[in-house]
Amino acid sequence: MTAPLCDTSLAITYNDIIAARAAIKGCAVETPLLESQDLNRRTGGRIFLKAECLQIAGSFKFRGAYNRIANLSEDAVKRGVVGWSSGNHAQGLAAAAQMRGSPAKIVMPSDAPGVKIENTKALGGDVVLYNRQTESREEIGRALATELGATLVPSYDDPFIIAGQGTTGAEICDVAASRGAALDAVLVCCGGGGLTAGISVAVAALSPRTAVHTVEPAHYDDTARSLVAGERRANASDAPPSLCDALLAPTPGSLTFPILKKNVRSGLVVSEDEVGEAIRYAFTKLNLVLEPGGAVALAAVLSGKIDTTGKNIAVVLSGGNIDPALFASIIHPKTEEIR
Amino acid sequence: MTAPLCDTSLAITYNDIIAARAAIKGCAVETPLLESQDLNRRTGGRIFLKAECLQIAGSFKFRGAYNRIANLSEDAVKRGVVGWSSGNHAQGLAAAAQMRGSPAKIVMPSDAPGVKIENTKALGGDVVLYNRQTESREEIGRALATELGATLVPSYDDPFIIAGQGTTGAEICDVAASRGAALDAVLVCCGGGGLTAGISVAVAALSPRTAVHTVEPAHYDDTARSLVAGERRANASDAPPSLCDALLAPTPGSLTFPILKKNVRSGLVVSEDEVGEAIRYAFTKLNLVLEPGGAVALAAVLSGKIDTTGKNIAVVLSGGNIDPALFASIIHPKTEEIR
Numbered sequence: 128m129t130a131p132l133c134d135t136s137l138a139i140t141y142n143d144i145i146a147a148r149a150a151i152k153g154c155a156v157e158t159p160l161l162e163s164q165d166l167n168r169r170t171g172g173r174i175f176l177k178a179e180c181l182q183i184a185g186s187f188k189f190r191g192a193y194n195r196i197a198n199l200s201e202d203a204v205k206r207g208v209v210g211w212s213s214g215n216h217a218q219g220l221a222a223a224a225q226m227r228g229s230p231a232k233i234v235m236p237s238d239a240p241g242v243k244i245e246n247t248k249a250l251g252g253d254v255v256l257y258n259r260q261t262e263s264r265e266e267i268g269r270a271l272a273t274e275l276g277a278t279l280v281p282s283y284d285d286p287f288i289i290a291g292q293g294t295t296g297a298e299i300c301d302v303a304a305s306r307g308a309a310l311d312a313v314l315v316c317c318g319g320g321g322l323t324a325g326i327s328v329a330v331a332a333l334s335p336r337t338a339v340h341t342v343e344p345a346h347y348d349d350t351a352r353s354l355v356a357g358e359r360r361a362n363a364s365d366a367p368p369s370l371c372d373a374l375l376a377p378t379p380g381s382l383t384f385p386i387l388k389k390n391v392r393s394g395l396v397v398s399e400d401e402v403g404e405a406i407r408y409a410f411t412k413l414n415l416v417l418e419p420g421g422a423v424a425l426a427a428v429l430s431g432k433i434d435t436t437g438k439n440i441a442v443v444l445s446g447g448n449i450d451p452a453l454f455a456s457i458i459h460p461k462t463e464e465i466r
Numbered sequence: 467m468t469a470p471l472c473d474t475s476l477a478i479t480y481n482d483i484i485a486a487r488a489a490i491k492g493c494a495v496e497t498p499l500l501e502s503q504d505l506n507r508r509t510g511g512r513i514f515l516k517a518e519c520l521q522i523a524g525s526f527k528f529r530g531a532y533n534r535i536a537n538l539s540e541d542a543v544k545r546g547v548v549g550w551s552s553g554n555h556a557q558g559l560a561a562a563a564q565m566r567g568s569p570a571k572i573v574m575p576s577d578a579p580g581v582k583i584e585n586t587k588a589l590g591g592d593v594v595l596y597n598r599q600t601e602s603r604e605e606i607g608r609a610l611a612t613e614l615g616a617t618l619v620p621s622y623d624d625p626f627i628i629a630g631q632g633t634t635g636a637e638i639c640d641v642a643a644s645r646g647a648a649l650d651a652v653l654v655c656c657g658g659g660g661l662t663a664g665i666s667v668a669v670a671a672l673s674p675r676t677a678v679h680t681v682e683p684a685h686y687d688d689t690a691r692s693l694v695a696g697e698r699r700a701n702a703s704d705a706p707p708s709l710c711d712a713l714l715a716p717t718p719g720s721l722t723f724p725i726l727k728k729n730v731r732s733g734l735v736v737s738e739d740e741v742g743e744a745i746r747y748a749f750t751k752l753n754l755v756l757e758p759g760g761a762v763a764l765a766a767v768l769s770g771k772i773d774t775t776g777k778n779i780a781v782v783l784s785g786g787n788i789d790p791a792l793f794a795s796i797i798h799p800k801t802e803e804i805r
Contacts, residue, residue: 159498164522164561165588180753183503222503242750249504410793411581414519414786416753447753454749455794 137389138382141332143290144297144325147190150197151294154226155190156182158295160302160441165412170428172435173308176413177299177443180421184250186373186446187295187322188212188219188282194291195280196227204229207277211235211264213372214243215420215446216282221252232277234268240372240450283321284380293325299441300333310337311438314395314424316445317341317350319376320383326443327390338392340433342423344371344402350379350387351394359384370399370453373420373446395433401426403457409444410458421446476728477721480671482629483636483664486529489536490633493565494529495521497634499641499780504751509767511774512647515752516638516782519760523589525712525785526634526661527551527558527621533630534619535566543568546616550574550603552711553582554759554785555621560591571616573607579711579789622660623719632664638780639672649676650777653734653763655784656680656689658715659722665782666729677731679772681762683710683741688717689726690733698723709738709792712759712785734772740765742796748783749797760785 161176179187196208207230210220217233224231233252235244236259247254257267272279281288296313303310313330315323320341327339341350346366353360361378369375379387397405402419405426409415417425424442428435500515518526535547546569549559556572563570572591574583575598586593596606611618620627635652642649652669654662659680666678680689685705692699700717708714718726736744741758744765748754756764763781767774 156500159520161495161520164565181498181500185751185753226503246750407790410755410790411585412524414524414755416749416755451746451749451798452800455798459790459794461791 137386138286139290139293139325139328141328143286144293144329147194147287147290148294148297150194151190151291154193155294157298158182160299161413163413170435172438172440174428174435175299175303175308175439175441176425177295177441178415179295179443179445180415180417180447184218184222184246185448186215186219186421187292188215189222190294191288191291191321192216192220192280193223193226195285195287196223196229198287199278203278207231207275208280209234209268209272209275209277210280210282211268212282213239213375215373215448217247217252218243218250218448220280221247221250225251232271232275234264234271236264240448242450243448246448283319283376284382286382289321289325289383289386291325292322293329295322295443296326296329297333299326300329303439303441304334308439310334310441312338312340312433313441313443314340314342314427314433315443316374316420316423317343317394318374318420320350320379320387322443322445323391324383324386327386331390339390340392341387341394342427343394343396344369344374344423345396345398347371347375348394348396349377351396353379353384354387354391354394357388370402370419371423373418374423395427397423397426397430397432401430405429406457415444416447416449416454417444418446418449476725477625478629478632478664478667478725480667482625483632483668486533486626486629487633487636489533490529490630493532494633496637497521499638500752502752509774511777511779513767513774514638514642514647514778514780515764516634516780517754518634518782518784519754519756519786523557523561523585524787525554525558525760526631526782527554528561529633530627530630530660531555531559531619532562532565534624534626535562535568537626538617542617546570546614547619548573548607548611548614548616549619549621550607551621552578552714554712554787556586556591557582557589557787559619560586560589564590571610571614573603573610575603579787581789582787585787622658622715623721625721628660628664628722628725630664631661632668634661634782635665635668636672638665639668642778642780643673647778649673649780651677651679651772652780652782653679653681653766653772654782655713655759655762656682656733657713657759659689659718659726661782661784662730663722663725666725670729678729679731680726680733681766682733682735683708683713683762684735684737686710686714687733687735690735692718692723693726693730693733696727709741709758710762712757713762734766736762736765736769736771740769744768745796754783755786755788755793756783757785757788
């Protein structure tokens with residue numbers, strides 16, 4: 128990173144987030160921090176919703192991907208980027224690469240949500256599908272990168288990615304402070320931990336008394352258990368399927384976990400039903416489209432996983448890329464697909 | 467109005483919008499002016515989306531209702547307000563009344579979208595249902611107001627309402643200017659004309675070279691035809707049904723039409739299919755929930771009703787209160803309700 132690493136034991140410092148903010152300025156959307164009368168009444172607190180579902184390519188992932196590409200040499204930009212992702216990083220990377228004029232190869236599982244595959248292609252990404260049961264995306268991605276001389280852009284375990292996602296936290300802190308609210312907590316969905324790690328570094332610098340919590344779907348609570356254990360733990364290989372396709376990383380990252388361990392208060396866990404309820408709430412009361420993985424932090428608040436009474440709590444709505452059929456079945460369970 | 471009326475031939479002047487902005491500050495949401503890479507690429511222009519679907523109670527109507535109540539005497543606030551509406555004014559008025567501690571009676575047709583009736587009740591509105599075929603909402607409303615000593619709050623033909631809705635236009639002009647964009651046009655959905663009238667007064671003051679256009683659904687193009695005729699024309703009484711329940715006012719208002727006549731360039735008209743396409747686009751690419759009446763201006767842009775090439779165009783996304791069953795059937799036409 129160009130900024131000095133004050134604490135060399137961690138992948139990034141707040142200076143890296145300052146640099147990332149400058150890099151993405153005018154390219155990423157400074158997404159609104161929404162408030163809802165209904166939600167405040169229902170929770171007895173003041174809830175600040177960071178609407179990253181309104182980000183370019185529909186999730187926060189654009190921030191990190193753009194920051195990574197902005198820090199490549201001109202020559203490396205021309206040679207292109209390679210990434211693997213079940214969907215949101217794919218779209219964010221494709222959008223960032225398109226904006227910077229860099230060719231992007233994206234390795235995606237053949238069972239990823241159709242809308243994510245289509246959107247990645249629409250954003251100029253050259254999509255390479257693989258079979259999640261029989262092939263390794265890492266092997267395919269590394270082979271492609273070597274063949275093309277392209278740069279691998281990981282979805283979370285990379286300092287530029289973590290710093291880029293961390294800009295979300297800096298914006299939350301700045302806007303909450305401008306509204307006179309001292310944040311008691313920030314709730315962040317967690318897959319590999321890039322978003323939470325970045326946000327936690329921003330929060331530690333800008334609002335050190337604010338607690339950061341991860342939120343994960345049941346059976347994919349590797350981060351919550353790793354935080355308790357003090358070392359990285361993995362999800363069970365036979366975990367039942369989850370709607371939260373964006374949050375199924377098997378374990379926290381090697382760069383993200385030391386940051387989470389230092390900065391995160393605890394990990395919260397929500398059920399699939401609670402996620403569905405949050406998606407319906409966002410549809411009915413907020414007029415926002417959330418995908419399951421993007422709704423877990425809201426689900427934690429709505430289902431009482433954290434005390435909200437009299438508290439100022441920021442909730443990251445991290446993404447909204449969801450297949451129409453699934454969304455229709457969640458908001459209106461009486462519908463059924465015609466076969 | 468407290469502000470001087472410079473042109474006494476019209477119901478409001480820009481000074482009334484300045485006063486309304488001060489009245490709603492900190493109570494209404496300053497909704498974001500969103501931009502979408504995809505939409506800009508598709509239209510060849512720069513499109514600014516004013517997301518009033520993120521307003522309190524899910525549509526711009528809160529602005530006018532709040533401004534009306536903020537200008538009542540303390541005594542009148544206590545006696546309460548009465549309004550009639552198919553839904554969005556109902557919810558906006560209920561929310562504003564609840565915030566100011568004023569009892570609200572809302573007269574709604576029994577065939578209004580269920581979600582709008584439920585939300586009005588959830589916001590503390592005392593809903594009185596009537597039969598649209600056999601009863602007069604005006605008679606019911608006036609009788610209630612007389613009985614209770616309450617203030618009638620019309621949905622568009624009122625200077626405070628028009629000025630309140632006009633704050634939307636002032637925010638659009640300010641934010642577009644702060645981004646260095648000279649607006650070529652503003653597209654606004656039109657029912658009775660309160661929103662367009664208010665916006666047009668703000669635009670005439672802040673960005674006089676910007677053209678204002680109304681957008682209406684086919685068969686309910688009373689405003690477009692009135693603008694051509696130079697006098698108020700009505701919709702046919704046997705017009706086929708429309709999904710755009712928010713835009714079915716029979717004719718432009720007596721206070722709004724003189725303003726529209728002076729300030730509006732022309733009226734655009736979109737089909738029901740084009741409205742559905744816009745709702746799907748907002749769902750897929752913007753992660754926003756729009757109701758049919760809230761999507762007509764976006765529909766006009768997507769279907770090429772106005773030249774967008776190289777142009778800066780603001781589009782008002784006026785509301786997002788839609789029944790889940792209808793939304794599901796629009797975003798995923800292969801779903802069908804189980805009977």
